[in-house]
Amino acid sequence: MELLPVEEALALLLKQADAESIREHETVAASAALGRVLAETLVAGLDLPPWPNSAMDGYAIRHADLSGEPLSVSQKVFAGMQPVELMPGTCARIFTGAPLPDGADTVEMQENVRVLDDGRVSFLAPVRFGQNVRPQGGEARRGDSVLEAGVRLGPVELGLVASLGVTEFKVVRKARVALLSTGDELVEAGQALAPGQIYNSNRVLLRHWLERLGCEVIDAGVLPDDRQKICDCLDSLDDVDLILSTGGVSVGEADFLGQVLREEGQLTLWKLAIKPGKPLTCGYYRGVPLIGLPGNPTSTLVTFGLLGRPYLLRRMGIAEVEPLGFAVAAGFAWPKPGKRREYLRARLEQGKAQLYANQSSSVLRSVAWAQGLVVVPEHARFDEGELVRFIPFSELFG
Amino acid sequence: MELLPVEEALALLLKQADAESIREHETVAASAALGRVLAETLVAGLDLPPWPNSAMDGYAIRHADLSGEPLSVSQKVFAGMQPVELMPGTCARIFTGAPLPDGADTVEMQENVRVLDDGRVSFLAPVRFGQNVRPQGGEARRGDSVLEAGVRLGPVELGLVASLGVTEFKVVRKARVALLSTGDELVEAGQALAPGQIYNSNRVLLRHWLERLGCEVIDAGVLPDDRQKICDCLDSLDDVDLILSTGGVSVGEADFLGQVLREEGQLTLWKLAIKPGKPLTCGYYRGVPLIGLPGNPTSTLVTFGLLGRPYLLRRMGIAEVEPLGFAVAAGFAWPKPGKRREYLRARLEQGKAQLYANQSSSVLRSVAWAQGLVVVPEHARFDEGELVRFIPFSELFG
Numbered sequence: 001m002e003l004l005p006v007e008e009a010l011a012l013l014l015k016q017a018d019a020e021s022i023r024e025h026e027t028v029a030a031s032a033a034l035g036r037v038l039a040e041t042l043v044a045g046l047d048l049p050p051w052p053n054s055a056m057d058g059y060a061i062r063h064a065d066l067s068g069e070p071l072s073v074s075q076k077v078f079a080g081m082q083p084v085e086l087m088p089g090t091c092a093r094i095f096t097g098a099p100l101p102d103g104a105d106t107v108e109m110q111e112n113v114r115v116l117d118d119g120r121v122s123f124l125a126p127v128r129f130g131q132n133v134r135p136q137g138g139e140a141r142r143g144d145s146v147l148e149a150g151v152r153l154g155p156v157e158l159g160l161v162a163s164l165g166v167t168e169f170k171v172v173r174k175a176r177v178a179l180l181s182t183g184d185e186l187v188e189a190g191q192a193l194a195p196g197q198i199y200n201s202n203r204v205l206l207r208h209w210l211e212r213l214g215c216e217v218i219d220a221g222v223l224p225d226d227r228q229k230i231c232d233c234l235d236s237l238d239d240v241d242l243i244l245s246t247g248g249v250s251v252g253e254a255d256f257l258g259q260v261l262r263e264e265g266q267l268t269l270w271k272l273a274i275k276p277g278k279p280l281t282c283g284y285y286r287g288v289p290l291i292g293l294p295g296n297p298t299s300t301l302v303t304f305g306l307l308g309r310p311y312l313l314r315r316m317g318i319a320e321v322e323p324l325g326f327a328v329a330a331g332f333a334w335p336k337p338g339k340r341r342e343y344l345r346a347r348l349e350q351g352k353a354q355l356y357a358n359q360s361s362s363v364l365r366s367v368a369w370a371q372g373l374v375v376v377p378e379h380a381r382f383d384e385g386e387l388v389r390f391i392p393f394s395e396l397f398g
Numbered sequence: 399m400e401l402l403p404v405e406e407a408l409a410l411l412l413k414q415a416d417a418e419s420i421r422e423h424e425t426v427a428a429s430a431a432l433g434r435v436l437a438e439t440l441v442a443g444l445d446l447p448p449w450p451n452s453a454m455d456g457y458a459i460r461h462a463d464l465s466g467e468p469l470s471v472s473q474k475v476f477a478g479m480q481p482v483e484l485m486p487g488t489c490a491r492i493f494t495g496a497p498l499p500d501g502a503d504t505v506e507m508q509e510n511v512r513v514l515d516d517g518r519v520s521f522l523a524p525v526r527f528g529q530n531v532r533p534q535g536g537e538a539r540r541g542d543s544v545l546e547a548g549v550r551l552g553p554v555e556l557g558l559v560a561s562l563g564v565t566e567f568k569v570v571r572k573a574r575v576a577l578l579s580t581g582d583e584l585v586e587a588g589q590a591l592a593p594g595q596i597y598n599s600n601r602v603l604l605r606h607w608l609e610r611l612g613c614e615v616i617d618a619g620v621l622p623d624d625r626q627k628i629c630d631c632l633d634s635l636d637d638v639d640l641i642l643s644t645g646g647v648s649v650g651e652a653d654f655l656g657q658v659l660r661e662e663g664q665l666t667l668w669k670l671a672i673k674p675g676k677p678l679t680c681g682y683y684r685g686v687p688l689i690g691l692p693g694n695p696t697s698t699l700v701t702f703g704l705l706g707r708p709y710l711l712r713r714m715g716i717a718e719v720e721p722l723g724f725a726v727a728a729g730f731a732w733p734k735p736g737k738r739r740e741y742l743r744a745r746l747e748q749g750k751a752q753l754y755a756n757q758s759s760s761v762l763r764s765v766a767w768a769q770g771l772v773v774v775p776e777h778a779r780f781d782e783g784e785l786v787r788f789i790p791f792s793e794l795f796g
Contacts, residue, residue, distance in 0.1 A: 030587065034606050049596060049760070057650040078623060078652045080582030082593040095650040097583055097693065099594040110649075139761045147766065154795055155610065156765045159603030159695065163596070163762060167588040184478030185495055189428065190565040195480040196497040198447060198561070205557030208432050212553065225476060251508075252455040252493040254476045295495065297557065324746065324769060324790055326724035348722065362453070363537045364561060365446075365544060367554045371722065392722055394792040397552055 003273035005378070006341050010307055012269055013282065014321070017314035020289065022241060024173040030161050033153050035214040036171035037316045042147040044164055047137035051099040053079075056132045059113060059121055060092040060104035063129045070120035077101060091121055100133060107132035140164075150317045152214070172316045177210050178240040179203060180220035180233065182248035182257050183295060188222070201364055202246040202293075202300045209304070210244070212397060213312060225254040234260065234285045241315060243288055244308065247295030249281040257292050261285060273378060275340040276361035277303035296361035302343045302373070305396040323395035325375065327387040328353050337379045345370035346390065353390055367393075401671035403776070404739050408705055410667055411680065412719070415712035418687065420639060422571040428559050431551050433612040434569035435714045440545040442562055445535035449497040451477075454530045457511055457519055458490040458502035461527045468518035475499060489519055498531060505530035538562075548715045550612070570714045575608050576638040577601060578618035580628060580646035580655050581693060586620070599762055600644040600691075600698045607702070608642075610795060611710060623652040632658065632683045639713060641686055642706065645693030647679040655690050659683060671776060673738040674759035675701035694759035700741045700771070703794040721793035723773065725785040726751050735777045743768035744788065751788055765791075 025039040054060060054077075065071065065088065074090035077083040079097035086092055086103035094100070094107060109132060112125045140146050146164065147157055153171070161169070186200040187193055200222060210217050218240055223230050225248065237243050248257030249270075258281050261267055265285040272280050276299040281292035291308050293300045310321035331352030345366040346353040353374050356366035372392040382388065423437040452458060452475075463469065463486065472488035475481040477495040484490055484501035492498070492505060507530060510523045538544050544562065545555055551569070559567070584598040585591055598620060608615050616638055621628050623646065635641050646655030647668075656679050659665055663683040670678050674697040679690035689706050691698045708719035729750030743764040744751040751772050754764035770790040780786065 030602070034609075046591070048763075050591060051594060055758070055760070057648060078582060080584070080594050080623070095652055096648060097581070097596070134758065134760055138756070138758070139763050146763065151766075154791075155603045155606035156699070156762065156791075156795075158606055159599040160762050160766050162587045162602040163599035163695070165585075165587045165589075165591065165597045183495065184476060186478070187563075189560045189563045191563075193444070193448060193563065196449060196478050198495070199563045201557040201561035204428070204560040205553045208553035208556055211432075225478070250455060250494060254493055297561070301554070324792070326726065326788075328724065358536070360453070360532065360536070362447070362532055364554065364558050365537050368545065368549075368558050390724075392790065392793065393552075393554075394722070394796045395790065397554075398792045398796050 005273050013311040014314050017311050021317050025170040028171050029168050036153050038151045039170040039172045041145045041149050044140040044144045044146050047142050048140040052136045053099050053134050054094045054107045055134050056109040057095050058107050058109040060094040060107050063106040070122040072120045150319045174216040176240045177215045178218040178220040178237045178243045180245045182223045184225045186222050227256040230256050243290040246293045246300050249292040250279040273340045275342045297364035298361040323391050325389045325391045328390040330388045333384045334382050337381045341378050342376040344374040346374045347371045403671050411709040412712050415709050419715050423568040426569050427566050434551050436549045437568040437570045439543045439547050442538040442542045442544050445540050446538040450534045451497050451532050452492045452505045453532050454507040455493050456505050456507040458492040458505050461504040468520040470518045548717045572614040574638045575613045576616040576618040576635045576641045578643045580621045582623045584620050625654040628654050641688040644691045644698050647690040648677040671738045673740045695762035696759040721789050723787045723789045726788040728786045731782045732780050735779045740774040742772040744772045745769045
């Protein structure tokens with residue numbers, strides 16, 4: 001069986017996500033909207049700024065009044081005040097952010113004037129018409145689309161919403177994700193470890209990650225390697241947007257989750273040209289989308305970060321779902337090309353990407369050490385110092 | 399007055415932060431520790447993995463038993479089971495993650511064997527001693543420092559904590575940050591806008607940002623441009639780790655916050671060689687650290703992101719506080735060198751950094767549009783296509 005290239009798998013998943021985007025919206029207070037997805041384009045209900053105002057501490061003038069003669073000061077305008085119309089042939093003392101008096105069209109900064117003994121102001125430098133004025137509507141005009149539907153609301157977007165005076169708006173319902181692990185070897189932290197068992201790390205990793213992405217997590221527990229119990233559990237999860245599982249998707253006799261999906265569900269993709277993470281299994285179980293992540297922690301991380309995360313974000317209507325990547329110099333050589341695209345845990349040291357020594361897919365410690373993933377394309381070889389693509393973890397976890 | 403270079407300002411702030419790091423610790427449950435800072439080095443209380451186990455679905459053998467003859471299968475080991483010792487001259491059927499039987503030292507993947515009609519297993523390829531075995535303690539040995547004090551706990555770190563079976567640990571107390579805005583022009587969203595007023599965006603931006611950084615935010619309100627009221631407010635904030643304000647730090651007559659700090663407090667830095675954000679003002683008021691951010695939204699963002707954020711993270715004991723930056727091609731020319739280091743709002747389009755058309759410090763919309771900041775050093779000029787440093791916003795907001 002031919003392995004599926006990562007970009008084809010991603011294109012397929014995003015196409016599915018577009019077809020199944022969550023259409024329920026809810027109104028939320030702006031103060032509770034961090035991390036949510038805007039459901040409707042946010043249109044400015046006022047000009048931004050609402051009034052022309054000064055970009056500097058200085059003097060507001062009518063440019064045509066400048067004749068080389070000093071001007072007397074007819075008013076003083078602080079931020080938040082409502083000025084009167086500028087008396088012809090005078091200037092107004094004005095401060096940053098203060099509204100421009102009607103009639104004024106230009107501001108000279110205070111560093112470029114001399115205040116005479118009689119209080120009049122002498123302009124020392126050439127003054128350009130309109131300088132240091134922030135025009136009304138210069139940032140946005142009433143009626144402008146300021147944020148598009150499908151934008152994730154971070155601190156900046158919510159600041160922008162506040163600057164428009166908006167206090168509530170519609171957001172996309174959170175994706176409901178049922179999270180489950182399979183594996184007889186898995187024990188939760190806090191319990192005693194019997195011989196052959198290990199503590200479950202994937203569930204903790206994914207729960208926090210999903211919440212950061214703005215999903216609602218339904219804890220579907222840890223399932224034993226028992227086909228009937230897995231079917232019973234999946235049957236009960238008929239009201240979620242996605243079943244996200246870890247483990248049980250390889251080709252071993254006890255990999256029941258993959259078996260169940262292949263035999264009783266609908267398989268849409270399986271076996272990727274990705275390392276780690278080849279057994280990633282996606283499909284539907286009784287109509288509910290299911291992503292079966294491989295159980296090794298680093299495989300879980302790479303497949304969820306590169307494929308599951310963009311899929312889920314797109315389900316919530318987000319347009320930009322792929323992480324930024326950057327060209328960095330490799331601090332290592334890669335002499336032996338591989339058949340799968342490889343994602344290596346790396347840190348930037350003296351400007352070069354250095355690898356964690358143990359790149360085994362079972363070693364989560366490599367990820368805690370690293371700052372991101374170096375992407376090695378299929379069939380690539382390179383020398384130390386050549387440029388490779390680096391995806392910072394901040395781009396995946398935010 | 400000479401403007402202070404950004405790196406000198408940062409060095410000064412980090413030195414202050416080191417001298418005033420928060421030393422109170424608290425014990426938290428691992429499930430509630432996302433975003434917190436580890437207060438004590440986390441030492442592995444067990445080997446990770448706790449047992450040698452198989453990295454593949456296949457057959458576990460004693461390498462010395464290989465003679466070219468097929469081996470019979472004496473047991474089957476699933477993940478989570480406790481195997482018996484491997485009978486000499488036989489192999490064990492084994493699956494990924496299952497513990498290696500005592501006596502076995504090597505695993506051959508199932509793709510490289512043939513199972514004969516009598517059930518015996520014939521090994522088709524050369525087998526390397528120890529292959530496909532994950533040794534006990536290969537990720538971490540009992541007693542190893544797995545996470546250092548001063549690490550921020552994200553999804554990965556908490557996954558790693560879980561894999562060690564740890565359910566609670568000590569974290570650094572959250573930094574208590576009093577957030578206040580000054581400016582007669584500021585109105586909160588939801589209120590009516592009188593002439594000359596604008597809606598406050600900085601408070602919303604900073605509140606969400608501070609919470610993301612793991613700080614406790616004390617809302618100290620919006621203060622009018624009134625020296626006495628500002629002093630009264632600052633006097634009341636004697637139990638916080640930091641007073642973070644916006645506005646009132648420039649040289650205008652109504653910039654009382656800067657005046658108060660210069661006259662009644664202790665000024666440690668003022669007037670940076672940074673654009674936007676020159677008036678950034680740092681110091682102490684009655685012994686309490688104060689960072690006075692300039693009031694223009696983009697100035698607030700740049701100065702907090704580049705200076706306030708690392709300072710606050712370091713106060714909580716975090717070692718790595720500076721954002722990653724990457725070399726990208728400029729999609730624009732910069733013919734006129736400036737005297738201040740400039741941070742431009744930019745997006746990556748076809749691999750080049752393109753600027754938002756309006757780089758005015760008052761325009762928060764530029765940040766919502768952008769993906770990060772292009773850093774233009776003092777006195778630099780460059781042509782389109784030359785490499786510039788780019789800081790992704792994900793590195794600042796996480």
